[in-house]
Amino acid sequence: MVYRASTQRIDRDQELRERILHCARARVSEGGFASLTMQALAEDAGIATGSLYRHFRSKGEIAAEVFSSACRVEVDVLREILQGPGTPAQRLSAGLEQFAARAWHSRRLAFALIAEPVDAEVDEQRLLFREAYADLFIELLEEGARLGAFRVSHISLVAACLVGAIAEALVGPLSPPARAAREAGTSAMDLATVSQSLITFCLRAVGAPES
Amino acid sequence: MVYRASTQRIDRDQELRERILHCARARVSEGGFASLTMQALAEDAGIATGSLYRHFRSKGEIAAEVFSSACRVEVDVLREILQGPGTPAQRLSAGLEQFAARAWHSRRLAFALIAEPVDAEVDEQRLLFREAYADLFIELLEEGARLGAFRVSHISLVAACLVGAIAEALVGPLSPPARAAREAGTSAMDLATVSQSLITFCLRAVGAPES
Structure with missing residues (x-):
């Protein structure tokens, strides 16, 4: 009993x-x-x-759990696309498009995860997850470099640049002032624009031939 | 009296x-x-x-003051280079080289400023300073686009991507594990490598003709 x-x-x-x-x-x-x-x-x-x-133990611990469980889903979704079918450039484009769209459709949550000022426990998790994202890009970049699809030499550094560029590109459009501007109809930046600009930036940066 | x-x-x-x-x-x-x-x-x-x-009022307030006074110096140094003599591509390269070198020579401080998990007050300042950096790049990108030196359309988004890429490229090499590896002589990533990879990444990303 x-x-x-x-x-x-x-x-x-x-x-x-x-x-x-x-x-x-x-x-x-x-x-x-x-x-x-x-x-x-x-x-x-x-x-x-x-x-x-x-x-x-604390609010910080709860925040860190919310953060890591939400991010784990995003990493898994991105992994599936980056390791899926298509050329390395197609997979990079598709991954970025999907990542931006998912963030766009859960804006408040996405901004909280990427950039909202919050407890140090969440910052710790942010560093870890940025490494997890970087690892996914490293794998893709290595394959792309082998196939001649990308021109990159210091792959771990380029992967970090991609992670930073993607996060920062979304911070602005997802931030509370930008959301307010969009709701008021005074902002021209829509999902397709953000997504396409980010894809162009990243494909060029890794030396993919422009189509 | x-x-x-x-x-x-x-x-x-x-x-x-x-x-x-x-x-x-x-x-x-x-x-x-x-x-x-x-x-x-x-x-x-x-x-x-x-x-x-x-x-x-709090430790967070002191941390935020240390952060903002240190960052103000970096923004000023970068502004001087980006608004200085040379073509837009030369100024972008010189700005990145200087930024990376300054971070490299004050590694512990640079890592603390860019990425160390810390009070939300510092995170708030980080968002503000990232905007200040982005504003500097917007000015340079606009000039570069006008002169045909860069091929960029959504300039504020590209500027944000640059800010993210630069910060993230430095986080890894400046992080405590990387510093320990360098001190133990087990890391191959030196300042020149980081700096040159970052410059190549950014110049390509903004569509500067490769030299």
């Missing part, structure tokens, strides 16, 4: 932990990390603030 | 504030933002920890 009671307890704990993270992610998608407070989160999850601390 | 006493007090306050910031900057240059604690800083400045709080 003791054993059974404790497995039930573990299952309940796990379930509550997941519910908390689900609520946290919904908050960040809606209002960014700024709206992720322990009090609001406890209310969303229908528990006492103190109970949150039985599952997570 | 009252008036004189208060101006003396203001001068003394200003002087102490500057001394604190000087000590804070020395700490960050030596051990990154991680080594900037209120207690250590008070010791360096030879004052009580409580006195620090009479001048600054």
